[in-house]
Amino acid sequence: MNGMETRIRIGISSCLTGEKVRYDGGHARDPFLMDTLGKFVDFVPVCPEAECGLGIPREAMRLVGDAANPRLITIHTRIDLTGRMGEWAARRVRELENEQLCGFVFKSRSPSSGMERVKVYREDGKGSPQHKGVGLFARAFMDHFPLLPVEDEGRLHDPALRENFITRIFVLKRWRETAAAESLGALVEFHTRHKLLLLAHNERIYRQLGQLVARGKELKATELLAEYERLMLMALACMSTVKKNVNVLMHMAGYFKKVLGKEEKQELLELIDQYSKEYLPLIVPVTLLNHYVRKYGEKYLAGQYYLSPHPIELALRNHV
Numbered sequence: 157m158n159g160m161e162t163r164i165r166i167g168i169s170s171c172l173t174g175e176k177v178r179y180d181g182g183h184a185r186d187p188f189l190m191d192t193l194g195k196f197v198d199f200v201p202v203c204p205e206a207e208c209g210l211g212i213p214r215e216a217m218r219l220v221g222d223a224a225n226p227r228l229i230t231i232h233t234r235i236d237l238t239g240r241m242g243e244w245a246a247r248r249v250r251e252l253e254n255e256q257l258c259g260f261v262f263k264s265r266s267p268s269s270g271m272e273r274v275k276v277y278r279e280d281g282k283g284s285p286q287h288k289g290v291g292l293f294a295r296a297f298m299d300h301f302p303l304l305p306v307e308d309e310g311r312l313h314d315p316a317l318r319e320n321f322i323t324r325i326f327v328l329k330r331w332r333e334t335a336a337a338e339s340l341g342a343l344v345e346f347h348t349r350h351k352l353l354l355l356a357h358n359e360r361i362y363r364q365l366g367q368l369v370a371r372g373k374e375l376k377a378t379e380l381l382a383e384y385e386r387l388m389l390m391a392l393a394c395m396s397t398v399k400k401n402v403n404v405l406m407h408m409a410g411y412f413k414k415v416l417g418k419e420e421k422q423e424l425l426e427l428i429d430q431y432s433k434e435y436l437p438l439i440v441p442v443t444l445l446n447h448y449v450r451k452y453g454e455k456y457l458a459g460q461y462y463l464s465p466h467p468i469e470l471a472l473r474n475h476v
Contacts, residue, residue, distance in 0.1 A: 327392060
C-alpha cells in the first residue's frame with residue numbers, strides 16, 4: 157500500500173546528516189533520520205549559516221532582543237547578521253519551491269534553524285534568556301510553506317510526534333501523485349482510502365472533506381484540489397490520540413460483527429480495551445484487525461491506509 161513512483165523528498169538541516177557545518181566545524185548526525193527514515197526518503201540538506209557565507213568554523217551567534225522579531229548577533233564581536241540571513245533566507249525558500257519537499261526537519265535550538273523554543277537574550281546580556289524564539293531561516297521557511305509538515309530532531313524523540321510527522325509526509329507524497337492526475341475519480345479514491353486515517357486525526361475536518369468531495373463536480377479542478385489539500389493537511393497536523401484511535405478501531409470492528417466467532421470478537425474487544433488503557437501499543441489491535449481483513453476478505457478495510465500509513469519497518473506504532 158505504500159508504493160510510490162518517486163521517493164519522498166525532505167528538507168533537513170545539513171548538520172543532522174553528518175555534514176561538518178556547525179559553528180565549531182562539527183556535526184549533529186541523527187541516527188534515526190539517516191539510518192532508519194533515510195531508507196525511505198531523499199534528504200535535501202540546508203545549512204543557513206554556511207550557505208549565506210559565514211564560513212566553517214565561525215563565531216557562534218545568538219538571537220537578541222524581541223522574541224517576536226529578534227536580531228541575529230555574533231556573541232563576541234556583536235556583528236548584526238540579521239539582514240544578511242534574512243535576505244539569504246528569502247531567496248532560499250523560493251529556490252526550495254522547486255524541490256517538491258514533503259516536509260522539513262530542523263536543528264533544534266539553533267538561532268537560524270530552530271523551529272521553536274530558541275533562546276533569545278536581552279540586549280544588555282543580563283538575566284536569563286527567554287525560550288520563545290524561532291530561528292530566522294526556520295521562520296522564513298514556515299511562513300513560506302505554512303502547511304508543510306515540519307519538526308526538529310529533538311521533538312522527533314517523542315514517539316507520538318515522530319509518528320505524526322512521518323504519517324503526514326507519506327500522505328502528502330501520495331496526495332501529490334493523486335493531485336497530478338487532476339481527476340475527480342482519483343480524488344474520490346484517495347479520499348476513500350484515507351477516510352479512517354483522517355478520522356483518527358480530526359473528525360470535524362474529516363466530515364468537511366467528505367462534503368467537499370461530494371460537491372466535486374460543482375467546483376473547478378484547481379479550486380477543489382487546493383481546498384482539499386489545505387483541509388487535509390490541517391487535519392493531519394492535529395495529533396491522533398488514544399481516544400480517537402479507539403473510535404476508529406471500534407468502527408472497524410463493526411465490519412466484522414457478522415463473521416467473527418464469539419472468541420474472536422472477545423479477543424478483539426479485549427485488545428482494543430487494553431490499548432485504550434495504554435497497556436498495549438496501537439500496533440497490537442491493528443495487527444489483529446489486519447489479520448481479520450485478510451482472513452475474511454474485507455475489501456473496504458483492505459484499502460484503508462489507516463492500517464498501514466507508513467512502512468512497518470519504521471516501527472512507529474510500536475510505541476504509541
